[in-house]
Amino acid sequence: MLLPRMIAFTGFRREKGRPPSLVSLCVGVLGRHLEDVIGELREISVGFPAHIKLAIVAIARRRKLLNDDLILSLVDSSWEILDISGSDVTDTCLAEVSKICSRIRAVDISRCFQITPAGVSELVQHCKLLNTLRWGGCPRSNYTARRSLGILKPELMDLEGDSWEELDAAEIAHGAESLRWLLWPMIDKDSQETLATECPRIIVNPKPSPLGFRGLDVPIEAHADIALDDSVVKDISPTTWAVGGFAPRSISPCISGTPGIELSMAERFRLAFLDRDTRLAPKRAKNARQRQRRAEREMLMSSTNAKAIALASRATKSFHG
Structure with missing residues (x-):
């Protein structure tokens, strides 16, 4: 809950030549993981100032995530x-x-x-x-x-007036x-x-x-x-x-x-394909991250199970010894 509180009470006050403000960094973190919190965005952003909400909309637009639900929640x-x-x-x-x-x-x-x-x-x-x-x-x-x-x-x-001066x-x-x-x-x-x-x-x-x-x-x-x-x-x-x-x-x-x-018909199809490919890119990236996380969890579970089996085997040997 620290992130929403910091954003709610801080504004963008970065001056040229200075490092980004803490709130800018927080909004950046939120923007990078926006697809993971879209469902709870309305609740999360209740205390956000108007310019922070607008910044999130701008980030969502650039990430091709902007739709009716997101903008109406902000x-x-x-x-x-x-x-x-x-x-x-x-x-x-x-x-x-x-x-x-x-x-x-x-x-x-x-x-x-x-x-x-x-x-x-x-x-x-x-x-x-x-x-x-x-x-x-x-x-x-x-x-x-x-x-x-x-x-x-x-x-x-008014089409019934007698003159323009009377309108x-x-x-x-x-x-x-x-x-x-x-x-x-x-x-x-x-x-x-x-x-x-x-x-x-x-x-x-x-x-x-x-x-x-x-x-x-x-x-x-x-x-x-x-x-x-x-x-x-x-x-x-x-x-x-x-x-x-x-x-x-x-x-x-x-x-x-x-x-x-x-534009020619071929060019229209090409632009439509590029636009669709661009809109689907965030979804592909999200799926790739989910697969990576799943693989890491499976590897961790596999490693834990292997350790448990080894410890159990060692304990059994010492018990019988």
């Missing part, structure tokens, strides 16, 4: 970012998290095979402060993004009214034109520079080359999510202002 209403990219999280979970974490400002749902426009709609409906959204990144996620464009568009709720802001602002930055790798030309025409307030794939972008400072959450949840695990050793020789495959953002290239 969700905290004070979260302001949510990175579930490349995970098995579903619409149901995203909707529930959106209701609980209404203060979320940035979300990454890229490469999420099980997120559909229904989940995006729930996200936009409940997270009114959403400023940055990342999606796309694979054929299925790109399809979801294209079908979700209508959710981002502003709609006029309230609530009657005009419908959709993702606070969304400003959209990261969409390999965006197609039609979608890009639709966003430019119907959602001019949304800046697609901004390119950060010291001078800003169109006179605006691009927030760190909208930097394509930085994972959205990097900041919450900056003090934790990367070996935490490289357990059992498994290191998550890095995916290049490939964001540019040019239209995306349609």
